Amino acid sequence: xxxxxxxxxxxxPGVDYATCENLIDGQILNSLTILALVAEIEDAFDVVxxxxxxxxxxxxxxxxxxxxxxxxxxxxx
Amino acid sequence: MAMDSYxxxxxxxxxxxxxxxxxxxxxxxxxxxxxxGSSLIFFWCISGKLVIYLLASIVxxxxxxxxxxxxxxxxxxxIRLAAETQGGPTKKELRKIYQKKQMAVTAGIALFNVGxxxxxxxxxxxxxxxxxxxxxxxxPAALEIPAMAVPIGISFYALxxxxxxxxxxWGKIPAQGNxxxxxxxxxFFPRLIEGPICRFKEMDEQLFNGERIHFDNLVRGxxxxxxxxxxxxxxxxxxNLFIKNVYENPGQYDGGVIAMGAVxxxxxxxxxxxxxxxxxxxxxxxxxxxxxxxxRQPFFSKSISQFWQRWHITxxxxxxxxxxxxxxxxxxxxxxxxxxxxxxxxxxxPLLSGGCALFCVWLCNGLWHGSGxxxxxxxxxxxxxxxxxxxxxxxxxxxxxxxHIPRKSVxxxxxxxxxxxxxxxxxxxxxxxxxxxxxxxxxxxxxxNFTFASVKDGSLFQIGMDxxxxxxxxxxxxxxxxxxxxxxxxxxxxxxxxxxGLPVRWGLCYGLILFVIIFGAYGVGYVPLxxxxxxx
Numbered sequence: 001x002x003x004x005x006x007x008x009x010x011x012x013p014g015v016d017y018a019t020c021e022n023l024i025d026g027q028i029l030n031s032l033t034i035l036a037l038v039a040e041i042e043d044a045f046d047v048v049x050x051x052x053x054x055x056x057x058x059x060x061x062x063x064x065x066x067x068x069x070x071x072x073x074x075x076x077x
Numbered sequence: 078m079a080m081d082s083y084x085x086x087x088x089x090x091x092x093x094x095x096x097x098x099x100x101x102x103x104x105x106x107x108x109x110x111x112x113x114g115s116s117l118i119f120f121w122c123i124s125g126k127l128v129i130y131l132l133a134s135i136v137x138x139x140x141x142x143x144x145x146x147x148x149x150x151x152x153x154x155x156i157r158l159a160a161e162t163q164g165g166p167t168k169k170e171l172r173k174i175y176q177k178k179q180m181a182v183t184a185g186i187a188l189f190n191v192g193x194x195x196x197x198x199x200x201x202x203x204x205x206x207x208x209x210x211x212x213x214x215x216x217p218a219a220l221e222i223p224a225m226a227v228p229i230g231i232s233f234y235a236l237x238x239x240x241x242x243x244x245x246x247w248g249k250i251p252a253q254g255n256x257x258x259x260x261x262x263x264x265f266f267p268r269l270i271e272g273p274i275c276r277f278k279e280m281d282e283q284l285f286n287g288e289r290i291h292f293d294n295l296v297r298g299x300x301x302x303x304x305x306x307x308x309x310x311x312x313x314x315x316x317n318l319f320i321k322n323v324y325e326n327p328g329q330y331d332g333g334v335i336a337m338g339a340v341x342x343x344x345x346x347x348x349x350x351x352x353x354x355x356x357x358x359x360x361x362x363x364x365x366x367x368x369x370x371x372x373r374q375p376f377f378s379k380s381i382s383q384f385w386q387r388w389h390i391t392x393x394x395x396x397x398x399x400x401x402x403x404x405x406x407x408x409x410x411x412x413x414x415x416x417x418x419x420x421x422x423x424x425x426x427p428l429l430s431g432g433c434a435l436f437c438v439w440l441c442n443g444l445w446h447g448s449g450x451x452x453x454x455x456x457x458x459x460x461x462x463x464x465x466x467x468x469x470x471x472x473x474x475x476x477x478x479x480x481h482i483p484r485k486s487v488x489x490x491x492x493x494x495x496x497x498x499x500x501x502x503x504x505x506x507x508x509x510x511x512x513x514x515x516x517x518x519x520x521x522x523x524x525x526n527f528t529f530a531s532v533k534d535g536s537l538f539q540i541g542m543d544x545x546x547x548x549x550x551x552x553x554x555x556x557x558x559x560x561x562x563x564x565x566x567x568x569x570x571x572x573x574x575x576x577x578g579l580p581v582r583w584g585l586c587y588g589l590i591l592f593v594i595i596f597g598a599y600g601v602g603y604v605p606l607x608x609x610x611x612x613x
Binding site: 010011012031032033035036038039040042043049050051052054 | 247248249397398401402403405406410411412414415418423426427428430431467
């Protein structure tokens with residue numbers, strides 16, 4: 001999770017990712033920052049995020065993104 | 078009495094009431110069959126034997142979906158067996174093997190549906206361009222350009238077919254085993270001609286449920302239908318007189334008239350399309366079916382990108398879900414994003430891959446609207462505006478800071494709204510012009526020869542519309558504007574109306590009906606405008 005927060009802070013600084021729950025709905029992350037985020041997550045966690053998973057509910061908070069990573073890792077094994 | 082649009086007397090006075098009566102008389106279980114039967118009859122009335130293309134699409138996605146599901150079941154079975162036995166392919170390898178197979182089926186079905194659309198809509202355009210190329214190369218040969226008969230609504234239902242098969246592949250929805258349910262999703266008559274482009278997940282249950290027609294739904298749906306008729310019959314059809322003259326003979330007019338033509342065409346397009354959507358959504362409402370909204374007060378947008386999130390919403394979200402993200406998520410694109418971030422930073426890095434995906438979206442968007450270079454230009458124009466805005470955003474923020482312009486102020490917001498509307502009008506001018514060359518000519522004329530002479534000498538009121546026509550249009554536009562402001566403030570105008578006393582409620586409703594009857598542009602001297610988006 002710490003690694004994910006680091007990535008998020010690198011891509012879009014100045015947000016309290018521990019508490020923020022409207023990253024997409026609050027337009028904190030847009031489609032371009034999502035592209036950067038997906039590329040970084042895939043590199044860092046060795047997972048592949050298919051386009052179908054790019055939904056607001058999966059990216060609205062750091063916790064949700066972490067859940068997504070865990071689900072993808074689980075599917076991979 | 079031909080039934081060729083949602084505004085025809087045959088549709089409004091005969092077909093729709095008849096469907097409502099038969100639907101009500103049928104038991105809940107069989108109501109979906111009434112909707113399917115009436116949808117096929119509606120399609121047949123407009124496109125006749127071309128129904129074969131629609132049926133081919135339905136059959137293709139039905140069996141394609143089942144095939145993908147069977148491959149999924151087979152995969153699970155083999156994974157289960159692999160877990161019990163030693164050796165052989167691993168779980169991961171099996172997943173990859175079956176994913177490839179499923180992807181091949183999905184691509185085949187999607188290509189079949191898109192291919193039909195391309196073949197029927199773009200063959201004359203491609204062949205015409207080949208002929209031009211041959212002529213330019215001085216090769217004495219020419220292809221005979223066939224006259225293609227295009228089934229109504231193919232641009233809309235083809236995208237629905239693609240979204241269904243891709244959603245099944247992605248596991249968003251299970252494959253539908255009942256071909257009739259799929260058929261109803263593909264050809265539900267209110268949305269057949271001009272959309273909205275629906276998703277199977279959001280429509281299937283609603284269409285199949287056979288909800289009883291409630292009096293409230295009937296009233297609310299009818300209110301919306303009358304409002305849509307006002308937009309179309311009072312504004313769009315009336316403006317047609319002026320617009321036809323200007324766009325048929327643009328060389329005859331000065332830049333002021335051309336600019337007026339651009340503004341009025343944008344107004345006409347909005348009234349025509351959003352008016353039809355009111356009729357479509359209102360009809361759906363009568364049957365208790367909530368179709369997705371296609372407009373959200375687009376002329377309150379502060380940027381072109383925002384405009385396209387409010388105009389033809391279902392097309393925009395379709396392109397985002399099935400082109401923008403899938404293209405952006407391709408492996409080379411992801412590498413490009415990472416490379417970009419490392420070399421040009423967090424902001425411009427993702428713009429490289431995002432820009433490529435955006436280019437694909439706008440090329441497809443332009444082509445979807447029609448087979449002509451002006452449509453491709455229309456797509457590229459919006460791509461340039463949206464991508465350019467992204468590139469210059471940091472510079473614009475700095476300039477505003479230096480000039481002490483408060484970017485969140487109402488005044489600055491208003492400037493942005495006007496600027497966006499002006500850019501939209503220019504784009505629509507190219508869209509409506511008879512070819513790219515004519516569009517460019519009109520644009521040059523508008524910029525270099527702009528005068529108010531036609532207003533001063535009164536000639537503006539002799540181009541198909543007199544002062545009375547302009548006044549009627551202004552009143553109708555004002556009604557739509559007030560309605561939009563209420564919606565922008567999250568007030569549902571029909572809910573507001575429902576809470577008023579009987580005299581106000583009935584007064585306003587009957588007032589609107591009378592306004593349409595008295596001031597609708599039909600009868601001698603008027604040529605009704607064919608629904609513009611039906612042609613796409």
